Amino acid sequence: MADRYKTGEKAPENGKYEFDGLTNGNNSNPTEDEKHISLQSGETFPPLRSSKESAYWKKA
Secondary structure (H helix, E strand, O other): OOOEEEOOOEOOOOEEEEEEEEOOOOOOOOOOHHHEEEEOOOOEOOOOOOOOOOEEEEEO
């Protein structure tokens, strides 16, 4: 299983990450645009933009 990162954690390396679910287990229908983010090492994983809810991210 790929490493999962949570909103508020720091990115371990530069790269593209993709949405991997909400941390509270609720269903979500993020837009294609917000399913993918680019972060630099040390940047903080964001919440899902549309709902502002805490999310899981994984390396794309």
